Amino acid sequence: MARLIVYYAHPGHKYSHVNKYMARAAGAVDxxxxxxxxxxxxxxxxxVNVEQRRLVEHDVVLFQFPMFWxxxxxxxxxxxxxxxxxxxxxxxxxENLAGKQMMLAVTAAGPDDAYRHxxxxxYPIRTFLTPLEQxxxxxxxxxxxPYVLYSSLKAPAAGLVEPHVDGYVRLLEAIRDDRxxxxxxxxxxxxxxxxxxxxxxx
Amino acid sequence: xxxxxxLAFLFLAAGVVAVPIASRLGLGSVLGYLxxxxxxxxxxxxxxxxxxxxxxxxxxxxxMMLFLVGLELEPRMLWxxxxxxxxxxxxxxAVTAAAIMGIAMLLGQPWSIALAVGLVLSLSSTAIxxxxxxxxxxxxxxxxxxxxxxxxxxxxAVIPMLAFIPLLALPELADMAVASAxxxxxxxxxxxxxxxxxxGWQRALVTVGAIGLVVxxxxxxxxxxxxxxxxxxxxxxxxxxxxxxxIGIALLMIVVGLSPALGTFLAGVVLANSxxxxxLESDIDPFKGLLLGLFFITVGAAIRFDLLFANLGGVVxxxxxxxxxxxLILYALSRIFSxxxxxxxxxxxxxxxxxxxxxxxxxxxxxxxxxxxALAQQLLLVVTLSMLLTPLLFIIYDKLIAPRFAATGSRQAxxxxxQGSVIVAGHGRFxxxxxxxxxxxxxxxxxxxxxxxxxxxxxxFGIKVYxxxxxxxxxxxxAGIGEAKMLVIAIDERxxxxxxxxxxxxxxxxxxxxxxxxxxxxxxxxxxxGARDIIREHFDSSLRAGRSALEALGVHPYDAERQVRGxxxxxxxxxxxxxxxxxxxIPAHENAEYVEKTKKFLERYEQAMRGTxxxxxxxxxxxxxxxxxxxxxxxxxxxxxxxxxxGETPT
Numbered sequence: 024m025a026r027l028i029v030y031y032a033h034p035g036h037k038y039s040h041v042n043k044y045m046a047r048a049a050g051a052v053d054x055x056x057x058x059x060x061x062x063x064x065x066x067x068x069x070x071v072n073v074e075q076r077r078l079v080e081h082d083v084v085l086f087q088f089p090m091f092w093x094x095x096x097x098x099x100x101x102x103x104x105x106x107x108x109x110x111x112x113x114x115x116x117x118e119n120l121a122g123k124q125m126m127l128a129v130t131a132a133g134p135d136d137a138y139r140h141x142x143x144x145x146y147p148i149r150t151f152l153t154p155l156e157q158x159x160x161x162x163x164x165x166x167x168x169p170y171v172l173y174s175s176l177k178a179p180a181a182g183l184v185e186p187h188v189d190g191y192v193r194l195l196e197a198i199r200d201d202r203x204x205x206x207x208x209x210x211x212x213x214x215x216x217x218x219x220x221x222x223x224x225x
Numbered sequence: 226x227x228x229x230x231x232l233a234f235l236f237l238a239a240g241v242v243a244v245p246i247a248s249r250l251g252l253g254s255v256l257g258y259l260x261x262x263x264x265x266x267x268x269x270x271x272x273x274x275x276x277x278x279x280x281x282x283x284x285x286x287x288x289m290m291l292f293l294v295g296l297e298l299e300p301r302m303l304w305x306x307x308x309x310x311x312x313x314x315x316x317x318x319a320v321t322a323a324a325i326m327g328i329a330m331l332l333g334q335p336w337s338i339a340l341a342v343g344l345v346l347s348l349s350s351t352a353i354x355x356x357x358x359x360x361x362x363x364x365x366x367x368x369x370x371x372x373x374x375x376x377x378x379x380x381x382a383v384i385p386m387l388a389f390i391p392l393l394a395l396p397e398l399a400d401m402a403v404a405s406a407x408x409x410x411x412x413x414x415x416x417x418x419x420x421x422x423x424x425g426w427q428r429a430l431v432t433v434g435a436i437g438l439v440v441x442x443x444x445x446x447x448x449x450x451x452x453x454x455x456x457x458x459x460x461x462x463x464x465x466x467x468x469x470x471x472i473g474i475a476l477l478m479i480v481v482g483l484s485p486a487l488g489t490f491l492a493g494v495v496l497a498n499s500x501x502x503x504x505l506e507s508d509i510d511p512f513k514g515l516l517l518g519l520f521f522i523t524v525g526a527a528i529r530f531d532l533l534f535a536n537l538g539g540v541v542x543x544x545x546x547x548x549x550x551x552x553l554i555l556y557a558l559s560r561i562f563s564x565x566x567x568x569x570x571x572x573x574x575x576x577x578x579x580x581x582x583x584x585x586x587x588x589x590x591x592x593x594x595x596x597x598x599a600l601a602q603q604l605l606l607v608v609t610l611s612m613l614l615t616p617l618l619f620i621i622y623d624k625l626i627a628p629r630f631a632a633t634g635s636r637q638a639x640x641x642x643x644q645g646s647v648i649v650a651g652h653g654r655f656x657x658x659x660x661x662x663x664x665x666x667x668x669x670x671x672x673x674x675x676x677x678x679x680x681x682x683x684x685x686f687g688i689k690v691y692x693x694x695x696x697x698x699x700x701x702x703x704a705g706i707g708e709a710k711m712l713v714i715a716i717d718e719r720x721x722x723x724x725x726x727x728x729x730x731x732x733x734x735x736x737x738x739x740x741x742x743x744x745x746x747x748x749x750x751x752x753x754x755g756a757r758d759i760i761r762e763h764f765d766s767s768l769r770a771g772r773s774a775l776e777a778l779g780v781h782p783y784d785a786e787r788q789v790r791g792x793x794x795x796x797x798x799x800x801x802x803x804x805x806x807x808x809x810x811i812p813a814h815e816n817a818e819y820v821e822k823t824k825k826f827l828e829r830y831e832q833a834m835r836g837t838x839x840x841x842x843x844x845x846x847x848x849x850x851x852x853x854x855x856x857x858x859x860x861x862x863x864x865x866x867x868x869x870x871x872g873e874t875p876t
Contacts, residue, residue, distance in 0.1 A: 035849020036781050061783035132857065143864035176857045 027198050028056040028081040032088045032096045036061065041130050041175050042089050044188045049087065052195050056081065060098045067101055074106040079119055083198050084164075086155070087128040089175070093151040103158065112162045121163035124205060126198075127155060128191060130175035138173070149212060167208035170194055171215060190216025197221040232274065239265045240518050252616050253353040255581050258518050259609060262525020269526050280523035280588060286516025287585050288475050289509050291486045294380050295493020296506050306374055313371055313562055314378020317576075321347035321554050328550075337393040341595045342604065344386050345587055346547060350580030351376045353615050358575070361623075368568030371559070372575050383582050387484045390586065391593040428482070435481040439474055439488055443495030451501050451692065452681070460694070467508035500680050503673070503691045507699035517581075524584045528609065529602050540603065544610040548618075552577040567622075567630035574618040574626075579608040646671055647711040648704050650695035650725065652683060655741050655762060656715030663713075671704045696721050698728065706733055714740040723750050730755030748800060749807035768793065799826050 031046045033039055036059075050057045056077065064070075078084060088096050110116045129152070137144040149156075152169060159166040172178060172187045197203040197219070207220035214220065239261035247257030269276060303310065322343035329339035354372060355364075363369040447470070454462050474492050475485035496502055533540055552573050559569040587605055590596040596604070646669040649660045656672070663670050672690040674680060683690045693700040695716060706712065712729055714722050722740060729736055739758045742748040751759050768789050775785035803826075806818040813819055852860070 034783060035851075037784060038850050040851065059781075062781060065782040065786040132851075134861065137861075137864070143861075176851055176854060180854060 024054065025083050025198055025201050025203075026056075026081040027083045027085065027195065028058065028077055029085045029087055029195065030058050030060055030099070030102070032060045032086070032099050034061055034096050034098070039089070041172060041178050041184050041187060042087065044184060045087060045128070045191050048188050048192050049195055052192060052199070054199050055195055060102060061096075064098065067098060069102055069105050071105050071108070074102065075108070075111055075119070078106070078112075078123075081123070083124040083126060084120075085126045085128060085195075085198075090129050090131045090148075090151065095155070107158065107162065118163070123164050124167060125155070125159040125162075125164045126167055127152060127169035128171075128194075129169055130172045130178075132176050133173065135173040147212075165205060165209060167205050168211035168214045170219075171213040186216050190219060193221060194219055231272075232279075235265055235268065236519055236522055239522060244518075250616075252613070253356050254518075255350065255352045255521055256612060258521030259525035259528075259612075262522035263528060264525075265522070266526040266528070276523050276526050280520060280527065281592075283516050283520035283523055284585065284588065285475070286513050286518075286520050287582075288485045288489050289471055289513035290517060291380070291384065292471050292489035292493040293506060293509060293513060294377075295490040295495075296497050296502055298377075298494055299497045300494065306377070309371060309374035309562075310378050313558060314375045314382075316558055316561075317375050317555065318344075318347045318379060318382050320558075321551055324550060324554065325547075335395075337395065338596055338600070341390060341393050341586075341590050342600075344390070345583045345590065345604065346551075346579050346608070348379045348383070348580045348582045348586070349376060349551075349576040350578050350612055350615065351380055352581050353578070353612060354575050357616075357619055361619075363571060366568055366571070367564055368571030368575070371562070371564055371568070371572050375576060379580070379582065381490075383586070384484060384487045384490055386586060387486055387589060390590055390595055393590075393595045394593055395595065431481050432483060435477055435483065435488070436491065438477070439492050440495050443492050443499075447496065447499065447501060448681075451504075455675070455692075460697075463504055464508045467505050468512065470505075471509060500684060500690050501692045503671075503700055503703040504693045506703040507693070507697065510699065510703070521581065521584070524588075524605070524609075528605060532599075532602050533606050536603070540606045540610065543603075544607050544614070547579065547607060548577045548611055548614065551579075567627050570626040571622055574622050575615075577618060578611040578615045580612070583608040646705060646709055647713060648673065648695075648701070648706060648709050649713045649715065650674075651715035651717065652690055653715065653717065656713060657683075659713050659715060659739070671709075673700070673704055696725060698732075701729075706736060709733075709736055711737045711739065714738065719743050719747055719750075723747070723754050726751055726756045727754040745800070746813070749804045750809055752804040753807060753809050795829075 029049050031042070031049065033042045033046070036043055036046075046057075046059065049055075058077070086095070086099060088099060094100070107113065107120075108117070112120050129148075131138070131148060133142075133144050136142050138146065138148045140146070148171060149169075156166045170191065172183070174181070174183075178184050178187065193216075194203065194214075202222040204220035204222055208214060211218070211220070240258060243261035243264065244254050244257035247260060248254060252260075266276075322340070324343070325346050326336070326339040326343035329342050330336060334342070354376060358364045358369045358372060364373065450466065451463075454466055470492070471489055474488045478485045478488035496505060555573045555576055556569070559572050564572055584605065587596070587601050587608070591598055591601045647663055649656050649663070649670050649672045652660060652672045652674040656674075660670055660672055672683075673693045673695045674683075674690055675692060675694045680690050680692055691704065693704070695701060695704075695714070706729065712725075714725055716722055716725070722742075726738055726740055729738060737758070738756050739760065740751055740756045742751055742759050742761045744761065748759050748761060771792070772785045772789045775788060776782050780788070802822055803819060806816065806822060807813070808816055808819075
C-alpha cells in the first residue's frame, strides 16, 4: 500500500463548481491522508514541522487545486516556501523526498484547445505547471502527468463533474492500492478521467 | 514669618526674572541665578540678611543633587563606561589639579592651599555643559560622550574631595573659626557628631556600620515602606518620604562624621535599580532645583564687587589663564584618547571653565578653614567669570570650528541615535503583554505602574518596572518621555488615558502613542485627543470568539477568517467616520451629524444581518466568485476571435 497524502487548496471553496465535490469525495476515501490547507491554516501560519513530518510519512504527495492566473492558489506557494527547506527537501542533506511522487490534480476554466500555441492561452497547460515540475525534480521526486479537467466552469452543464469526481476517486484508490501505473503516467502529457493508467483490480 | 515670606518672595522673584533671560541669551540657568543674586545683593544688604547662613542651608541642594546623580548611575552603566570615566575623567582632574597646584605654589601659596585651589578649579560646570550639549544635540557625538564621562567623574570626585578637604585645614584658620564659633554660638555642627569621643577603631566600626545601614536599608527596607505608604494613595506622602529618606541619611552621616553628600550618593546608587527610582527622582528634583537655585543666588549675592574692581586686571588675567590651562590639558588628553576633528575642539573648549561645584567646594573650604576668606573671594570671582565666558567658548566652537570641519568633510559621521525606548504605562494584563512582546523583539522599555502589589510580583519575574503614576508630567519626564520613541498607554482609568494622550500629543509630538480604549466612545474621545493608534481592549478577543463560533457552526475556517476580516474592515471604516464627527463637548445624541451617520450604519448592519447584502466579507470574497456561464461563453468567443486575454478565471 502506497501512503498517499492529498493537499487540497481552494480559497473560494464555497463558490467552487468541481473542486469541492472532488475534495468531499477524496476526504471519504479510506486509508489516505486528506488535508485542506485553507482549513488547517486559515491565517497562513503553516506549521513547518508538522508538514515535513507528513511528507516523510507519505510516498505520494498530491496537490489538488484550481488554476488561478496560471498558477496555484497562494497558500500552496506559501507552503512550498516554508516546508521545502534547504537541507530537508533539497541541497546538502536534503534527501527526505527523494524517490517520492509529486502529483497534481488541477481544473482549468479554459477549454482544451485554448492551451495550445494557436489557442488563446497560447501555451500548453504543462508549461504553466513547470515551476512545480522543476520543484519536484530538484527534490528528486517523480512528476507523473497531472489529472486535468478543462472547461471546468462549463462542466456542471456538460454533465462532466460526476465522471471527473469518480475518476478522481479511482485514481486515489489506485495509488493507495499500488495499482496506479506511475511509469506510464510519467510518459503521458496529462491524464483525464477516461485515460487513467490504472492496472487490474487486486 | 513676615521676614521669611519677604525673603522667599525676593529670592523667587529674582530667580523667575533672571533665569529665563539668561537662558534666552544662551547663558544657562546657573548664570541666571548668579546674576539674580548679584542683582538683589544691595537689597539684601539693606535688609541685613545673613546670606552666608542661607547659603549653608541651600547647600543641602548639593546633597540632593548627588542623591540624584547616584540614582542615574546604574552600576552596569558605570562599568561599561569605566575606560573613559577613569582614564579621561581621572586624568583630567588629577593633571589639572596638579598643574594648578604647581602654579599656586610658584605664586607663593602653601601646599595645602595650593592643593585645595587645584581641586576646586579642576572641576568643570556640569550644569552649563550638559545643558548646552543637550540643547545643541551634541550629546551623542564623540566629543559629547567624552565630555559627559569627564563631568560624571568630576561629580563623583566631589564626594572624596569633600571628605578630603578638611584634612588640609590650617591650624591658624581653624583656631580663628573656633574662636568665632564660640562668639557666635554656632557649634551645633560639631556637637551633632557622636564619634568625636570614640577611639579610631570604634570610629571605623561606626562608619562601616552606617554605610552598611544605607546599603542594606536602601536595598531591603525601602520597598516595604513604599508599599506601606502606597496604601494611603496620597501623592504627597511619597514626596514626604523621599525627603525624609534624603534628610535622614544626611543626618545619619553627620552623626557618624561622614559627608552627607557621600551618604546620599551611595543611597542613590543603591536605589538606581529600584522600581521607585523614577518616583524618587521626580519627587526630589524640584527641591534640588530650588535649593541649588537658592545656593547660586546666594553665591551671586556674596560676590564682593569691591574686590573685583580693586583687582580687575588680576582677576581677569587669572580667569583667562585658568581657561587656557584647562583647555591645554583637555587638548592633550583628547590627543591621547584619540578624540579627533571637531569633537576634539568641542571637548577642549566645552570643559575649560570652572564649575558650580567650585562654589560648593569653596564655601566648604572656607568653612573647614582650608582657604582664607580673602583668597576664596577672589577665586569665587574667577569661577564666576570663567562660567560667564563659557557661552562665548561654545559660540567660538559653533561659528569657527564646526563649520571648518564640516566643510572639509573630515568630521566623523554622527553615530546613529541609539534605539529610542518605549514607555509602557500600566502593566496589567494588557500592558504586560505589550511589554513582553516589545522585550522579546529586543526593544528597551520603561514600565510605569502604581500598584505596588503588582510590582512585587513582576519584579520576581525579573521584569523591570517602575513605581509611579504616568499621569504626572514630572514622572513621565523622569522616565524619559523626552527621548522616548513611543508611549503605550494601558492604564485602567478612562479619563486619565485620554488626558495623557492629550498631554503627550501636545507636548511631545515626536512620541508615537499606542493606546487602549475601553469602548467605542472612548475611541472617539482618544481620537479627539490626538491618538491615532487606538486598540479597543475587548475587540480582538471578541473577534476571535466570533470566529470560533463560526467555525464550530461548520463554516470553513478560511471563510470564517475572511468573514471576520470583513467585519473588521467595515467596523473600522465606521469608526473613522464617526470619530471624525464626534465632539466631546456635545452629547452623542444631540450631535446631528453623528446621529445621521450612525443611522446609516445601522441600516447597513440590518441588511447584512438579514443576508440581503453581500455581508461584511464581500470585498474579500470578490476575487473568488467565478463569472457566470454566459460571461464565460462570451469571453471565450471574444478570445477565439482574436482578442487575446491573459486572464484565467477561477474554477
